[in-house]
Amino acid sequence: MQEPVLGRRINLLLENILSPFFGLSNGEKQKLKFLLTVLIGGIKLTYPSLKLDTSALPDLQRDEFFFLKPLQLVTSEDSRYRCLSFVGKGGNGATFKVVCEKGKYEGIEFALKVFYRVSDLERRRRFLREAGMLASLSHPSIIRLFDRGVYKTRRNSYPFMIVEFIPSSIRDLLSMSGGALAPLRAIRCGLQILNALNYIHTLASPIVHRDIKPENILVANDFVKLADFGLFREILSESTDRVVGPTTGPAMPVRYRTPDLIQAAIDGTPPTTASDIYQVGLVLYEMCTGWNPQKQVLPKDILSPIEISPLRISWTKGDEIVQLISEMLSPEPSMRPTASECISRLMEIYLFLQKSHVDLFNTTA
Numbered sequence: 021m022q023e024p025v026l027g028r029r030i031n032l033l034l035e036n037i038l039s040p041f042f043g044l045s046n047g048e049k050q051k052l053k054f055l056l057t058v059l060i061g062g063i064k065l066t067y068p069s070l071k072l073d074t075s076a077l078p079d080l081q082r083d084e085f086f087f088l089k090p091l092q093l094v095t096s097e098d099s100r101y102r103c104l105s106f107v108g109k110g111g112n113g114a115t116f117k118v119v120c121e122k123g124k125y126e127g128i129e130f131a132l133k134v135f136y137r138v139s140d141l142e143r144r145r146r147f148l149r150e151a152g153m154l155a156s157l158s159h160p161s162i163i164r165l166f167d168r169g170v171y172k173t174r175r176n177s178y179p180f181m182i183v184e185f186i187p188s189s190i191r192d193l194l195s196m197s198g199g200a201l202a203p204l205r206a207i208r209c210g211l212q213i214l215n216a217l218n219y220i221h222t223l224a225s226p227i228v229h230r231d232i233k234p235e236n237i238l239v240a241n242d243f244v245k246l247a248d249f250g251l252f253r254e255i256l257s258e259s260t261d262r263v264v265g266p267t268t269g270p271a272m273p274v275r276y277r278t279p280d281l282i283q284a285a286i287d288g289t290p291p292t293t294a295s296d297i298y299q300v301g302l303v304l305y306e307m308c309t310g311w312n313p314q315k316q317v318l319p320k321d322i323l324s325p326i327e328i329s330p331l332r333i334s335w336t337k338g339d340e341i342v343q344l345i346s347e348m349l350s351p352e353p354s355m356r357p358t359a360s361e362c363i364s365r366l367m368e369i370y371l372f373l374q375k376s377h378v379d380l381f382n383t384t385a
Contacts, residue, residue: 086136086178088116094132094180096169099123101132101182112136112143117185125166134171134180144179150249151181153227161216163238163247186245190234190307199310203335205242206307207370211363212244213237213300218359221293228291232299233276234306274319275312276302279351282323294353297362301348308333308341313349326351336376337369 088094088103095101101118108115118132135147154165167182190209193201200206213232220227229249236248272281280295306312315327328349331342344365350356357365 086114086134088132088134093121094118094169094171096123096167096182099125099167099182101130103132104129107131107187112140112147118182123167129185130166130182131185132180132182134178136178138176138178148179151179153249154181154183157220159216159219161212161244161246162219163245183247184238184245186238186240186247188239190237190239190244190303193239194234194306194310197310201307203308204370204373206304207341207366207373208242209237209239209244209307210300210304211366211370213246213303214359214363214366216244216246217293217296217300218363221296221359226293228293229296229299230271230281230291231273231276232296232303233273234303237303272322273299274322275314275316277314277317277322277326279326280353282326285323292353293359294356297348297356297359298350298353300359300362301345301356304341304348305331305333305345308338337372340365340369 087106090103090105092103093100094103099120100122102121104117104119106114107117113133113135116132116134117129119129120126135144137143151165151168154163155168158164163186164184165181166184169180171178171180201209217229220229227249229246231248232246236246238245238247272278272285276299278291278295278298280289280291280298283289284291302312302314309332313329313331315329317324331346332338333342344357344362347355347357348362
């Protein structure tokens with residue numbers, strides 16, 4: 021039997037035929053791709069002599085399979101949860117919608133985020149640190165952790181955390197709107213993100229998120245929640261460059277790079293809270309216009325210099341927002357405004373638009 025390029029063919033089938041024909045959303049494509057990945061993995065384990073090219077799919081290892089069947093039970097020290105559905109899968113973990121069957125929050129639905137890369141000790145440490153850090157935070161615009169534990173099988177132990185279930189993100193809003201958000205809504209979301217940053221940036225040991233992008237900003241009605249702190253750094257002392265947290269590899273989102281994160285990947289210079297401001301500047305502009313001004317690069321070029329396209333927002337007060345975003349995107353971290361300064365300036369614009377009932381997109385904010 022000739023070597024079938026099955027992995028790539030499934031990817032092509034998904035992207036070029038199934039997705040356009042059925043109008044699959046990004047979330048639906050992710051779920052289908054995960055199920056196909058499990059199928060391919062099962063074939064590889066059942067027929068180890070069969071050579072399959074799965075380079076287009078996630079890495080598959082015998083010890084890193086994890087999937088919960090509907091109504092499968094997961095228990096923590098004090099509570100029991102039943103799996104309702106699969107939500108999505110990332111590089112380190114899988115997320116499931118669950119309902120608390122017994123315990124303090126009986127009857128309430130949550131998101132169960134489980135770490136499955138058990139063979140990678142550094143990633144496991146990062147996941148556990150994220151859970152511990154979330155447990156210590158309390159802010160209305162930061163995802164809340166309610167419980168955590170370890171799911172044990174005959175082969176492995178998988179740490180998990182129970183957090184708020186919020187199915188939509190800023191990315192979903194942008195996709196549904198076909199581009200930009202309504203002005204008032206874009207600014208409202210921006211204010212909440214910045215307020216969450218102001219909270220973590222002004223802790224006794226400030227936290228740098230490092231992974232702010234539309235996919236990691238969850239939205240329920242008009243309430244925004246900053247999530248996915250897997251790449252965070254905690255600054256131990258303002259007077260030193262010491263940081264704790266993950267340090268290996270160019271840990272940054274390829275479409276939301278910052279000069280600080282690139283420098284950190286090149287020579288280890290720790291990024292400061294100003295790096296988060298840069299990423300929020302990109303996200304804020306994308307919410308206002310529908311597109312990311314950072315010229316995109318391939319993952320192999322992630323450490324190349326950043327180029328920003330000219331900024332322009334056409335609606336009322338657009339020039340003031342562009343001026344603020346331009347400062348947030350300054351190549352020099354010390355020239356960027358703090359989260360608190362951004363909030364003050366953006367709040368003035370928000371109140372002006374609110375009082376004037378301005379909405380040039382003719383949509384409801």
